Amino acid sequence: TQLLEQSPQFLSIQEGENLTVYCNSSSVFSSLQWYRQEPGEGPVLLVTVVTGGEVKKLKRLTFQFGDARKDSSLHITAAQPGDTGLYLCAGVASGTYKYIFGTGTRLKVLA
Amino acid sequence: KAGVTQTPRYLIKTRGQQVTLSCSPISGHRSVSWYQQTPGQGLQFLFEYFSETQRNKGNFPGRFSGRQFSNSRSEMNVSTLELGDSALYLCASSLRGDTQYFGPGTRLLVL
Numbered sequence: 001t002q003l004l005e006q007s008p009q010f011l012s013i014q015e016g017e018n019l020t021v022y023c024n025s026s027s028v029f030s031s032l033q034w035y036r037q038e039p040g041e042g043p044v045l046l047v048t049v050v051t052g053g054e055v056k057k058l059k060r061l062t063f064q065f066g067d068a069r070k071d072s073s074l075h076i077t078a079a080q081p082g083d084t085g086l087y088l089c090a091g092v093a094s095g096t097y098k099y100i101f102g103t104g105t106r107l108k109v110l111a
Numbered sequence: 112k113a114g115v116t117q118t119p120r121y122l123i124k125t126r127g128q129q130v131t132l133s134c135s136p137i138s139g140h141r142s143v144s145w146y147q148q149t150p151g152q153g154l155q156f157l158f159e160y161f162s163e164t165q166r167n168k169g170n171f172p173g174r175f176s177g178r179q180f181s182n183s184r185s186e187m188n189v190s191t192l193e194l195g196d197s198a199l200y201l202c203a204s205s206l207r208g209d210t211q212y213f214g215p216g217t218r219l220l221v222l
Contacts, residue, residue, distance in 0.1 A: 033210055042115075042201050042213030043154075088154065092209055098167050099144065099208060101154045 003027050003093055004102035012108045013079055021074040021105045023089035032072045032091040034063055043088055079109045113138065115204050115214035123220045129190040132217045136183050136204030142166075143185040144211060145177060146201040154201070160185055161208060189219075197221045 007022045023032065031050045035043035047056050049065035049072060056063045060083075062075040072089055089102040116135045124130050136143050144167075145157040156169035160179035177187040183204075189196055197220050203211035 031209065035213075040199065040216070040218065042203070042216050043211075045210060045212060048210055090211070097208065098156070099159070099205075099211060100156070104153055 003100055004089055004091070006087075006089060006102040006105050008105060009103065010106050010108075012110065015080055015109055015111050016078050017109075019076050019079060019107070021076075021087055021107075023072045023074075023102050025070050025093070027093035027095075028069050029091040029093055030069070032065060032069075032089055034072070034074055035088045035090065037086040037088065038084075043086075076107075079107075081109045081111050083107060084109050115202060115212055117200075117202050117214035117217050119217060120215065121218050121220075123222065124192050125222050126192055126194060128192050129188060130192060130219060131186055131188045132200055132202075132219075134185045134187075134202030134204075134214060136185070136202075137212055140204035140206055140212070141183055142205040142208045143179055143183065144203045144205070144208075145185070145187050146203065147171070148199045148201060148216075149197075157187065159208060166208070192221045194221050 003025050005024050031048055033048050034046045037043040047063045052067045052069045054065045060077045064073045087105045092099050118133045142161045144159040147155045157171055158177050159167040163179045174190045179185045199216045199218050201213055201216045203213045205211050
């Protein structure tokens with residue numbers, strides 16, 4: 001059973017467009033992390049969200065943790081080709097000790 | 112602080128052989144996790160070691176094994192290689208098993 005579902009699975013947009021990626025679960029998470037991975041490399045940590053309702057900004061990226069700590073979103077403003085990659089959410093569901101990854105969103109930004 | 116290092120970066124083996132991959136975590140991190148990533152299956156959890164003990168295990172056959180040394184360095188071994196074992200193998204270190212910091216990966220090709 002996949003505890004973290006991401007949507008959309010694939011996204012291809014033009015440079016300058018905005019987009020939102022969703023990470024949803026029926027389980028509560030003490031924290032969630034977002035990573036970006038480029039082909040042939042390991043995922044790179046972008047942010048950790050901990051508090052329900054928390055919003056964090058990283059330049060053009062805005063991350064939000066749901067009030068109930070069951071979901072999160074990543075919004076990119078004015079996407080650039082350098083944003084291209086695989087975006088993964090991840091965390092440890094309450095009551096478990098396993099760190100799990102979401103299904104992933106593959107983003108391609110066209111120049 | 113030095114990041115997670117993995118060696119070797121690239122490896123070519125033939126079916127039936129065995130392979131050992133190495134991972135050095137970030138200094139002070141006691142948790143090391145291993146993942147297999149393939150285009151079709153995404154990021155699959157292999158196992159996690161914490162203070163030399165395997166703490167979590169994914170759904171992989173017994174041909175996949177690992178260990179962690181007293182200095183937190185970890186190795187994973189795959190015996191009797193199969194074509195389907197061709198993948199990017201990622202190691203990640205963590206302080207407690209939550210936020211993961213990934214190495215660059217070892218790309219294994221089995222011929």
